[in-house]
Amino acid sequence: MRNIIKKWTKSSLILKIVIGLIIGAILGVTVPGVSIIGLPGELFVTALKAIAPILVFVLVSSAISKAGSGIGSRFKTVIFLYMFSTLLAAMVAVAGSYLFPVSIHLSSISNITPPSGFEEIVSNMLLKIFSNPLKALVEGEYLGILFWAIVLGIALKMVANDTTKDVLSDLADSITIIVRGIIQFAPIGIMGLVFKSVSESGLGIFTQYGQLILLLVGCIAVVAFVTDPILAGLTLKRNPYPLVFKCLRESGITAFFSRSSAANIPVNMQLCERLGLDRDFxxxxxxxxxxxxxxxxxxxxxxxxxxxxxxxxxxxxxxLTIVLCIISTLAACGSSGVAGGSLLLIPMACSLFGISSDISMQAVAVGFIIGVIQDSCETALNSSGDALFSATAEYHDRAKRGEEMNYLGEFAK
Incomplete structure (x- = not known):
C-alpha cells in the first residue's frame, strides 16, 4: 500500500486529472443515471471549501506576524495587475459585443432581488469585512477572513515572541500538508464533477443560447490567451506564455470543474509554492x-x-461604453460581496442605459440557464489569473532587485 501511495503521489497530477476528466465524461454519457459516481466530486469540493478558510486565516496571520520589509512593492504591483486586468477584460467584452452583437429572448421575469446600486454593494462588502471572525470562517467570507487575519498578524508582530510565531508557522505548515493530501484526490474529484456536469446538462444548453455562450467564452479566451499574457509580458519583459499555460493548466482546469474560487484557493497556493514564490506574499x-x-x-x-x-x-x-467598463470593473470587484455573484450585478449596469429592473432581471434568468458554462469559464479565468499575477508581481520585484533566474526552468517544474 505504501508503494502504491508513493507511486500515486509522484506521478503527474495533470495527467491523472486529464484521465479522470475523460473517464467522467464517458461515464456521464453512458450511465448518466448512476448518480453515486458524482459523489467524489462533491466530496472533493466540500473538503477544499472546508480547509480553505482555515488555511487562509492561519497563513495570512503567520505571514504578517513574521513578515520583513520589502514586500510592499509586490502588493502594489499585484493590486494594480488585478484591477487593470479586470478593466481590460471589460474592454474586451465591449469590443466583442460590437463585433458580434447577440440578442437574447426576454420573456420570463425572475423574482430574485438584485442590489439596488453600487452603494449597496460597498455596504455589503464593508459589513462582511467587519463581521464576526468566527462567522467569517464558518461561512467562508474571505473579505472578513483577510481583514481579521491581517489584524491578528499585526498584533502578533507587535507583542508575540519568536516561539509563538514559530508555533503559528508550524500550524500553517501542518494545514498545508493536509491541503496537499486533499489535492492528491483531485483526479477522482474531477472525474465526479465532470460526470455530474455531463449527466445533468448534456449538450442541449448550446442550442438555445449558443451565440451568447460563444461570445462569453470567446471574450474569456481572448483575455486568458491575449490580454493577460500581454500584461504579464510587459511587466516581466519576458515571454509570459510558459507561466500562463502552467497557471491555466494547474489552476484553471480545477477551477473550471469546481466552479468555486474559494475551493481553488488551496490549489493556487500549492501552485505558487511550486513556482517558488514567497509564502509571506x-x-x-x-x-x-x-x-x-x-x-x-x-x-x-x-x-x-x-x-x-x-x-x-x-x-x-x-x-457610455467607457463608463460601462468602469462600472463593470468596480462592480466585478464587489461581486464577492453579493449573493449570486456577477449575474445579479447586471441590473445595476443596465440601469446606466435606463433599462428597468423587470427587463434586466430577465437577462439574469438567462445567465442562470447558461450558468454551467458561464460560471465555469469565469471561475477558471479568475482563479488562474490570481496565480498568474501573483507570480508576475513577485518575479518583477525580484528582477528589480537584480535577482536573475531561469524563468522557463522554474515554470517547467
Missing part, C-alpha cells in the same frame, strides 16, 4: 485575488448588459 495575494481579481465577472456583466441593449435596439455611445 502569496498567502495574502491569492485570497485577495479571489476577492478583487474578477475579470470573468467583468466580462459577464458587460456582455449581458450590451446583449440586452442590442435586443431592445438601444444605441450605446463611446462615452
Amino acid at each position: 502569496y498567502s495574502i495575494s491569492i485570497p485577495l485575488g479571489s476577492a478583487i481579481n474578477m475579470e470573468g465577472a467583468a466580462i459577464t456583466i458587460t456582455v449581458m448588459t450590451l446583449a440586452v441593449c442590442h435586443t431592445l435596439g438601444i444605441s450605446v455611445s463611446l462615452p
Whole structure:
C-alpha cells in the first residue's frame, strides 16, 4: 500500500486529472443515471471549501506576524495587475459585443432581488469585512477572513515572541500538508464533477443560447490567451506564455470543474509554492485575488448588459461604453460581496442605459440557464489569473532587485 501511495503521489497530477476528466465524461454519457459516481466530486469540493478558510486565516496571520520589509512593492504591483486586468477584460467584452452583437429572448421575469446600486454593494462588502471572525470562517467570507487575519498578524508582530510565531508557522505548515493530501484526490474529484456536469446538462444548453455562450467564452479566451499574457509580458519583459499555460493548466482546469474560487484557493497556493514564490506574499495575494481579481465577472456583466441593449435596439455611445467598463470593473470587484455573484450585478449596469429592473432581471434568468458554462469559464479565468499575477508581481520585484533566474526552468517544474 505504501508503494502504491508513493507511486500515486509522484506521478503527474495533470495527467491523472486529464484521465479522470475523460473517464467522467464517458461515464456521464453512458450511465448518466448512476448518480453515486458524482459523489467524489462533491466530496472533493466540500473538503477544499472546508480547509480553505482555515488555511487562509492561519497563513495570512503567520505571514504578517513574521513578515520583513520589502514586500510592499509586490502588493502594489499585484493590486494594480488585478484591477487593470479586470478593466481590460471589460474592454474586451465591449469590443466583442460590437463585433458580434447577440440578442437574447426576454420573456420570463425572475423574482430574485438584485442590489439596488453600487452603494449597496460597498455596504455589503464593508459589513462582511467587519463581521464576526468566527462567522467569517464558518461561512467562508474571505473579505472578513483577510481583514481579521491581517489584524491578528499585526498584533502578533507587535507583542508575540519568536516561539509563538514559530508555533503559528508550524500550524500553517501542518494545514498545508493536509491541503496537499486533499489535492492528491483531485483526479477522482474531477472525474465526479465532470460526470455530474455531463449527466445533468448534456449538450442541449448550446442550442438555445449558443451565440451568447460563444461570445462569453470567446471574450474569456481572448483575455486568458491575449490580454493577460500581454500584461504579464510587459511587466516581466519576458515571454509570459510558459507561466500562463502552467497557471491555466494547474489552476484553471480545477477551477473550471469546481466552479468555486474559494475551493481553488488551496490549489493556487500549492501552485505558487511550486513556482517558488514567497509564502509571506502569496498567502495574502491569492485570497485577495479571489476577492478583487474578477475579470470573468467583468466580462459577464458587460456582455449581458450590451446583449440586452442590442435586443431592445438601444444605441450605446463611446462615452457610455467607457463608463460601462468602469462600472463593470468596480462592480466585478464587489461581486464577492453579493449573493449570486456577477449575474445579479447586471441590473445595476443596465440601469446606466435606463433599462428597468423587470427587463434586466430577465437577462439574469438567462445567465442562470447558461450558468454551467458561464460560471465555469469565469471561475477558471479568475482563479488562474490570481496565480498568474501573483507570480508576475513577485518575479518583477525580484528582477528589480537584480535577482536573475531561469524563468522557463522554474515554470517547467
